[in-house]
Structure formats: C-alpha cells, structure tokens
Amino acid sequence: MSAPLLFHPSPDAVYGFPHAKLVARVDSPYQRIEVWDTHQLGRLFTLDGRPMTSTGDEFIYHECMVHPAALAHPAPKTALVLGGGDGGAARQLLRHASIERIVVAELDAQVVRLTREHLPEVHGGAFDDPRVELVIGDAAHYVAAAAQATAPAQFDVVVFDLTPPDSPAAGLYTQAFYRQLKQVMSPHAALSVHLGSPYFHAERIAALLDDLHATFAVVRAMNTFIPLYGSLWMMATASDTLDPAALTVDTLTERLASRQIDALQHYGAAMHAGLFSASQSVRDKLSQFLKPSR
Structure with missing residues (x-):
C-alpha cells in the first residue's frame, strides 16, 4: 500500500x-x-x-563527494569513509586505479545489511572488493585508535558520508575532531564533507565552513542540485596542500583518462569549475553568517 x-x-x-x-x-x-x-x-x-x-540520483551526491578531492591528489592510495554504509562512496573511490585500501567506518551494521539487500545498485559490489575494509563502530573511535597506533594510518582521501551535524554524528563536525583526523591524513590529503542546503541551512553551513577554515589551509565550497534532498546542496573540500578548485580542465581530463574513469553520470571535467562556483544569492545567504575574513 x-x-x-x-x-x-x-x-x-x-x-x-x-x-x-x-x-x-x-x-x-x-x-x-x-x-x-x-x-x-x-x-x-x-x-x-x-x-x-x-537509486535514481545517488550518483550526483557520491560522484561530487569523491572525485573532486580524489582527483586533486596525483595518485591516491588510501581512503577513509566516515559513515558510508550504503557503499556508494567506496564504489566511486574504487574507480581510481591507484587506490589500494579503503576503510569504511560505519556505525550501524543494519544500514549495511539493508542497503546491500535493497539498494545493490548503490554499492555495486564495493564491499566484496578486497581493497575495502568495513569497520562497524563509531567512526570517531576508529579515528582516535588509528591516531594512537604505533604506526598511524595515513589516508590520502577522507569522505564525510555521515548524517547531518544535528544528529548523533555532531561530534565529528568539530574543530577538535578535524585536528585529530589530521593525524591520520597524509601530508597531501584532502577531505570532502557535505554541508546542507543554502536555502534551508545557511547558518549551519557557515558554521561548518568557519570550523573548516580554522583547521585547514585550503577550503573550497561546492554546490549542485540533488533531487532527493529537494534543493541545491552544498559540499566542501578541505586540505592543507591540495586545491581541487584550481584544477584545470586539461589536468582533470588527463587524470580521468589515466585512471580509466569514464561513464560518470554527473561529475566531469567540463562541469568541475561550475561545481565550485556559487551564485550571488547563495553567497549573500551565507555571508550574513560567516565570520569576517582575517
């Protein structure tokens, strides 16, 4: 019914x-x-x-959350997905031929079970790939343990595929967690995080961007329309060394070709610059909440 x-x-x-x-x-x-x-x-x-x-539009979110950050790195080998129990982010990361290891730190085993059973198109068999390690448990605990290990893991790409900040995942959207996360990021790593809708969550987005700017040297906001979320949706990349927004069409085309990444449904070299370009109305909505530039 x-x-x-x-x-x-x-x-x-x-x-x-x-x-x-x-x-x-x-x-x-x-x-x-x-x-x-x-x-x-x-x-x-x-x-x-x-x-x-x-299943009808997951490619928009997952392609934009993964590829700009991963393509900014010349040869990403390791990736960490925080959340991501549906396997969509891991599936996109596996498109990069240099990837050797992906850790998916998902809190809820039932998310993995239900999405594997009912939305197989999203994960596309990613959890069956030997390069993917599924860790069930609190992602914050995983990062804390990894940072304290004798030989801390060094991830080249980190994807925040979590519920929004006003949820049990709130503690991961903080400067304290970003600082801890940097301990397990390689020197030339980049992370991506989804922010929300500028029309419904402008104050939240501004606070997230302020915290990212306080922790990382290079922060770039992205936006694209996602039908399931009913709005234009904002994401961001953050790094101390990499700037995805500076990548040229020629560089992106070459990296996509060398990694044999094709048949993407939304993201591509031609639309990359547009992903990082916000309209004046969006900038106006955020500017009233953003802290003044120092």
Whole structure:
C-alpha cells in the first residue's frame, strides 16, 4: 500500500513523494532505517525520517563527494569513509586505479545489511572488493585508535558520508575532531564533507565552513542540485596542500583518462569549475553568517 513520504528540511518547509511504498523498516540500536519505493527516484532509504540515498540520483551526491578531492591528489592510495554504509562512496573511490585500501567506518551494521539487500545498485559490489575494509563502530573511535597506533594510518582521501551535524554524528563536525583526523591524513590529503542546503541551512553551513577554515589551509565550497534532498546542496573540500578548485580542465581530463574513469553520470571535467562556483544569492545567504575574513 502506498503512503505519503514527506521530508522537512526546515520547520517551515516540506516536500516529498505522495505515493511511496514502504519496503522495509528496522529500528536499530541507533536509529530507524526505512527503505521506500518511489515513482520519481526509485528505491531510497531514510534514517530517522531523513533522506539518505536513492537509486535514481545517488550518483550526483557520491560522484561530487569523491572525485573532486580524489582527483586533486596525483595518485591516491588510501581512503577513509566516515559513515558510508550504503557503499556508494567506496564504489566511486574504487574507480581510481591507484587506490589500494579503503576503510569504511560505519556505525550501524543494519544500514549495511539493508542497503546491500535493497539498494545493490548503490554499492555495486564495493564491499566484496578486497581493497575495502568495513569497520562497524563509531567512526570517531576508529579515528582516535588509528591516531594512537604505533604506526598511524595515513589516508590520502577522507569522505564525510555521515548524517547531518544535528544528529548523533555532531561530534565529528568539530574543530577538535578535524585536528585529530589530521593525524591520520597524509601530508597531501584532502577531505570532502557535505554541508546542507543554502536555502534551508545557511547558518549551519557557515558554521561548518568557519570550523573548516580554522583547521585547514585550503577550503573550497561546492554546490549542485540533488533531487532527493529537494534543493541545491552544498559540499566542501578541505586540505592543507591540495586545491581541487584550481584544477584545470586539461589536468582533470588527463587524470580521468589515466585512471580509466569514464561513464560518470554527473561529475566531469567540463562541469568541475561550475561545481565550485556559487551564485550571488547563495553567497549573500551565507555571508550574513560567516565570520569576517582575517
């Protein structure tokens, strides 16, 4: 039986799918996980009523969260995904031929189980690749342990594929955690993080960008429209040495070709610069909350 599936990106806004069909529901120790079928975006899953990933548009989010940061590195070998239990970020990272190891630190084993069963297109078999190591548990605990190891891991790419900051993942969107994370990042590493909608979460986005700027030398905001999230959506890259926004079309084309990355559905060399270009209205929305430049 169909039912309306509605999302509330802010207290005063609502959008959704009027004829969605509930496929599965599990209350894990951490959250409620639901899998839905929709006419518009195919199968999707939610966490505590928030939209996470759909088979119809997951490529937009995952391609933009992975490839700009990974392509900024000349030859990324290791990657860490915080969250990412649906496997979409790992699947995109595996496209880079130089990748030797990917750690996916996912809190909830039920997210992995349900998405592997009901959204196989998203992970594309990524968890069956020997280069992918799935660690079930708190990502913050994983990073703390890795940083304290005798020989700390050194990751070239880090992807924040987490629930938003106003969730149990709040502690990972802090300057303290970024500083700890830098202990397990290689000298020429880059991370990517999703920020939210400038139309619904401008104050939150500005606070996240301020914290990133306080911790990393190079921070670049990205934006693209994601249908499942009902809005233009902002992301960011952060690094002490790499600047994805400075990559030219020629460099991107060469790196994509040398890594044999093709058949991308959204991201590409031609649209890369546009990803890092915000409209005046978006800049105006954020400017009222951003701290003055020092």
